[in-house]
Amino acid sequence: MLLSMEKINKIFPGNVVATNNVSLEVRQGEIHCLLGENGAGKTVLMNILYGMYQPDSGQIYYKGQPISIHSPKDSIENRIGMVHQHFMLVETLTVAENIILGQWKPWKNLKEMEKVHERIKNLGEEYGLFVNPNALIRELSVGEQQRVEILKALYRGTDLLILDEPTSVLTPQETVQLLNLLRGLADKGLTIIFITHKFEEVFQVSDRVTVLRDGQLVGTTDTAQTTFGELAKWMVGREVFMDLDRSKSNSKEVVLSVRGLQATDERGLLAVKDVSFDVHANEIVGIAGVSGNGQTELALGLAGLIEIKYDRLELCGQELKKITAKNLDRIGFGHIPEDRQGMGLILPFSVAENFILGEYNSEPYSHYGFLQNRQIINHAQLLVNKFSVRVSNVKEEITNLSGGNQQKVVVARELNRNPNFLLVNQPTRGIDIGATEFVYQQILKQRDAGSAVLLISTDLEEVFKLSDRVLVMFEGQIIGEVPPDREQIFKVGLMMAGKQVEEELA
């Protein structure tokens, strides 16, 4: 046994129980999956091991010794490495500088970087992890940045490597590469803890798997001894739903028609380059792609939140010279934004107040500029029931709700207006399966009621489940359209990596 974490408890302020008496045992040389839904406590447990958080109680044994880890410095000294879900890279420094950061004596001269470059190249060849040691992090793709994170751990010498949801930012092809790499590392004796919420990956890569649910340990088992169904039940606590019921879309009426749309990102670089597409009534058009390929800017642009340029844009038969909140409102627009907490909701406001954002100034919620509390509360009560939001009192601050319930509030507010055009971006990121199921059903229902829906998501499963047509976005362009057949997923994966499909399949 390389690692044994015993009865780890961690409670955050506000009485959030992140881990409740969780125990985990990891064997030397194995790949151990840590499986659980969002919020199950996987990241917290591993951050405790890496010294980012202090447990309230519990004991860690490592290489047969009880150890206490007060900071990442201690875990580094114990040859534990961690690739965080949000990369811990300094964008303005080079690959090599990131790798030796904190590892040298303060007064060591950076001239000695030459040797570091040499070693990085050697390590790269040994493990197939190629990156240019001299490149600035911000010039690298997400996949390359992940390689740097792994190199950071290998460079300083690591016996136990933790990876927190490493595949969430990768294309299917990059995922296959990563899993192969990890297998190779394990064969060389490295022990790996691999956090995921995807069942397939558990079966593809792991020797054993531990499942967490709501901060509690459900169980540990040999991967070979278990099944998809069993793990799903462990993870969710009940049987999971699968395919959605849906009718065929058959509308010819174009609701949104975009030609030659361009948008720039925060840095002023062209993020969306000349994009054209149509969305019909009674249709869901999915936009698939690895995050950071212009989806965010496309969504913000269509919602009138950043300035964009286009040759022609028609919404509900009206040509718009400029997209503004006002003309979107008139036409009937609903928006479920990517960043629920930053854009969809105002966290310090109550649930009821969040339900009338955008309408706070109109009757019946406001009368001569005075808010009509009774109307607001009744309205909230109605929506809470209709969309089964779990909240004891609609006057409660929305920040106290779980992610899934917060998202239900956004969905309820936007769909209640019965929009002609509904823009949906990453609707289920970070919410539990129950809420996900619900959000899917609501979006489909809205489509069946005749809305045109543009769904942007980096989750391929989601895009395929919901869409009537799938467009693939890569480096700011739409590089192809596919029907939502399961068999097409691999092809879409290739396209998401920028491969023109014709040449690849030829």
Next chain:
Amino acid sequence: MEDIQWIVGLQGILVATIRLATPLIFSGIGLVIAEQAGVVNIGLEGIMLLGAFTGWTIGFYSGSLILGLAAVIIVGLISGLIFALFTVTIRANQIVVGVAFNMLGIGLSGFLYRTLFGREIGLLKLESFQSIEIPFLSNLPFIGKILFQQNILVYSSFVFCLLAIYVLYHTAAGLAIRSVGEHPRAADTMGINVFLVRYLCVLMSGVGAALGGAFLSIAYTNIFVENIVSGRGYITLAIVAFGRWKPVGTLIGALIFGLFYAIQLNLQSLRGIVIPYHVFQALPYFMTILALLSMRGRAIRPKALGKPYEPSA
């Protein structure tokens, strides 16, 4: 004849430029170090005033400028420590703490000066730092007098700048500082003590500001007057932004402002010009606004600048 007068005039302006840039170099380089680590020390004005007061008072009483300087450095360290305590450990708003420092600096230095020297305000003088002529170099035509016939503090400010460049860009410590200002959590995960780095960098800005202030009262002049710093602490903030948070840019910025001050002094002394001298006095400040406008949106500031680091619990 005309030519020579003109050249001597220009030389005079440039000599003054270097001198007038010196306090800005001290405070500016100190600030660059702190801001590279993610802390905006807006309290520079106050710390500079305390430095000016301490250096002059201790120098005056003890008769030793060296002792005065030692006291200045200690005051800089203490100010930095208090600023870091509030902004790094307690995570108070850096702007609010900075403003408090400035008000404290103005009030305290003025109050103590009046208490100690009462009636003789502005009359007491000490023996200030004298120019040191560097052998050979000081004899170079034209630039000898500008660069190599200055006092020890002027030379020190340039050494301070060189040291900052060396540490920030040529040592592992510099990598740690820059990573803490850019992405403190990443630095933390690599075993770097974010708090320690920020404390040390804020201490440097305290020392830089205190020395910059002291230069005004014990080297550039030999008297202390209330509010002797007159906004140079605020100008420093602008210069550092103008210099893109880098030592070389800041040095250039400080020299440009030194030049403005020198030209402004020169124009003031020209007889026959009817423009009120206030206009010339406003020149450096006016230029600050122009400089800031000209670089709007293009600046590459450290990403975590001004943001307290919340360590994991």
